[in-house]
Amino acid sequence: MKALIRKDxxxxxxxxxxxxxxxxxxxxxxxxxxxxxxxxxVALAAxxxxxxxxxxxxxxxxxxVAALPVDRPAQVRARYVGAIGAAVLGTALYVAYGxxxxxxxxxxxxxxxxxxxxxxxxxxxxxxxxxxxLVLILxxxxxxxxxxxxxxxxxxxxxxxxxxxxxxxxxxGAEAPSQALVEELAVFVDDRGAAVAWPLVLASLMGLIWxxxxxxxxxxxxxxx
Amino acid sequence: MEDNVLEIRGVHKxxxxxxxxxxxxxxxxxxVTGLIGPNGAGxxxxxxxxxxxxxxxxxxxxxxxxxxxxxxxxxxxxxxFVYDEPNFPHDVNARDLGRAIGPFYRGWSGERYRxxxxxxxxxxRKRFKALSKGMQMKLALAIALAHDADLxxxxxxxxxxxxxxxxxxxxxxxxxLEDERKSVLFSTHVTSDLERFADFIxxxxxxxxxxxxxxxxxxxxxxxxxxxxxxxxxxxxxxVRGVRTGPHGVEALVANASLARTKCGPxxxxxxxxxxxxxxxxxxxDSYVESH
Numbered sequence: 001m002k003a004l005i006r007k008d009x010x011x012x013x014x015x016x017x018x019x020x021x022x023x024x025x026x027x028x029x030x031x032x033x034x035x036x037x038x039x040x041x042v043a044l045a046a047x048x049x050x051x052x053x054x055x056x057x058x059x060x061x062x063x064x065v066a067a068l069p070v071d072r073p074a075q076v077r078a079r080y081v082g083a084i085g086a087a088v089l090g091t092a093l094y095v096a097y098g099x100x101x102x103x104x105x106x107x108x109x110x111x112x113x114x115x116x117x118x119x120x121x122x123x124x125x126x127x128x129x130x131x132x133x134l135v136l137i138l139x140x141x142x143x144x145x146x147x148x149x150x151x152x153x154x155x156x157x158x159x160x161x162x163x164x165x166x167x168x169x170x171x172x173g174a175e176a177p178s179q180a181l182v183e184e185l186a187v188f189v190d191d192r193g194a195a196v197a198w199p200l201v202l203a204s205l206m207g208l209i210w211x212x213x214x215x216x217x218x219x220x221x222x223x224x225x
Numbered sequence: 226m227e228d229n230v231l232e233i234r235g236v237h238k239x240x241x242x243x244x245x246x247x248x249x250x251x252x253x254x255x256x257v258t259g260l261i262g263p264n265g266a267g268x269x270x271x272x273x274x275x276x277x278x279x280x281x282x283x284x285x286x287x288x289x290x291x292x293x294x295x296x297x298x299x300x301x302x303x304x305x306f307v308y309d310e311p312n313f314p315h316d317v318n319a320r321d322l323g324r325a326i327g328p329f330y331r332g333w334s335g336e337r338y339r340x341x342x343x344x345x346x347x348x349x350r351k352r353f354k355a356l357s358k359g360m361q362m363k364l365a366l367a368i369a370l371a372h373d374a375d376l377x378x379x380x381x382x383x384x385x386x387x388x389x390x391x392x393x394x395x396x397x398x399x400x401x402l403e404d405e406r407k408s409v410l411f412s413t414h415v416t417s418d419l420e421r422f423a424d425f426i427x428x429x430x431x432x433x434x435x436x437x438x439x440x441x442x443x444x445x446x447x448x449x450x451x452x453x454x455x456x457x458x459x460x461x462x463x464x465v466r467g468v469r470t471g472p473h474g475v476e477a478l479v480a481n482a483s484l485a486r487t488k489c490g491p492x493x494x495x496x497x498x499x500x501x502x503x504x505x506x507x508x509x510x511d512s513y514v515e516s517h
Contacts (some may be wrong), residue, residue, distance in 0.1 A: 001260065002328075002329040003329050006328060007325045007326070007329075010317070010321055011314050011317060011322060011325060013317075013321065014316035014317060014352075015316070028281075039368065055314055063278065063308065063312050064308075064313055064314075065309075066276065066277075066278050067276060067278075067301065068301065068326070068329045069297075069298045069299070069300075069301040069302035069329055070298055070301075070329065071297045071298050072297075074298070077419070087260040173248040185361045216264040221280075222280065224280065224431075225273075225278040225279065
């Protein structure tokens with residue numbers, strides 16, 4: 001597991017000069033609105049998973065990895081650890097960028113404070129859950145179908161999810177999709193109490209990770225390289 | 226130590242337009258086995274099955290006496306695998322590639338890797354994509370050898386290399402094999418690569434193993450009978466493995482050259498077969514003749 005993650009980081013090493021300034025540059029645009037920072041941050045957190053898949057695909061490296069002395073379930077597990085780790089790191093960066101933007105531009109529009117704010121526990125949790133959900137949907141498709149067909153399929157799934165999200169947002173009269181999610185989570189936590197709600201959220205996330213990983217392992221096992 | 230480093234029994238695999246059925250193959254420990262056959266015969270499929278890159282539909286594959294699916298990681302830790310196209314990430318250099326791959330292998334030796342890079346003349350800081358095709362293949366070989374693999378599995382490693390580079394690569398390989406007596410399964414359709422150092426030859430055709438024999442048997446016992454068309458009538462049909470008819474007569478590959486000499490009498494030329502003769506006559510001749 002450790003060797004696989006180290007290998008991924010090493011293979012990404014030649015691209016850090018592109019990734020790091022790119023991350024800062026894109027996130028700086030978060031000054032436009034909290035909604036923009038939210039979605040750009042989610043996309044950047046998910047891009048770690050996509051980036052590694054692109055490297056594998058571009059260099060036919062999944063065949064190279066398949067020759068290493070690790071079985072396919074171990075490869076899948078390592079990719080999940082990396083992807084969830086990237087979602088955690090992405091969340092930390094989201095909070096950091098948001099804090100800098102709020103400090104530098106206190107009068108900037110749309111940066112709500114108090115309950116349901118971008119930096120409330122619900123706001124941060126929603127960011128992480130959305131970033132994690134993206135990779136939990138994406139990874140089984142990538143492992144089963146490979147990069148090109150996997151990304152296409154993910155596009156269709158994402159469109160369906162967006163259609164549902166937009167209809168829910170407009171029904172709820174919320175200002176923006178991420179804001180609607182934060183408010184829903186805040187209501188959920190209020191209704192059940194923090195001591196019950198947060199363990200439930202965590203358990204649901206673990207269940208989704210387990211389900212997604214099972215699908216990825218089954219898909220990757222049957223994929224011919 | 227097992228007598229056979231690799232045993233394949235009754236393996237079945239099919240794709241649209243291609244079926245590999247009931248394949249049995251044994252690769253003896255400490256020897257070089259050449260797997261030959263025309264393009265599309267099933268060489269790469271067989272190698273991929275051993276590496277579990279594709280799934281078999283039936284049969285068993287034991288490597289080092291272990292099932293290759295149940296003990297996948299353990300088996301792969303002792304295999305040095307060289308693809309027909311080296312497929313390492315292009316922007317990584319040889320030094321960093323070694324650092325990324327080394328931790329996967331208990332037997333990996335950084336010092337041995339550096340020595341091999343030096344012997345092969347591979348610049349350690351040059352990106353993979355900047356290396357020539359031959360250098361890329363040598364790098365793949367260095368990686369395969371750096372973890373002291375017990376079995377080298379090489380799928381068309383010389384494909385696309387020019388003659389000089391092929392000779393150079395094979396000389397390096399031969400020197401290493403002579404020193405260390407590793408087991409090797411070397412698949413190729415460039416049969417001349419195997420003439421010098423394969424101990425056993427396996428011919429695969431249309432997804433079936435046609436024969437698997439010591440190279441010395443092929444060299445010493447088999448023959449290519451060359452003569453007029455009527456020479457065929459004098460040969461024992463079961464002994465004839467392949468026939469090619471040309472404007473100047475026929476060539477027949479026989480499994481018993483001395484018997485053919487007796488049957489044909491003087492005036493008929495019987496040459497020792499090259500592996501190329503064997504491959505051409507048994508796969509592209511006038512007809513396929515079933516082996517025993």
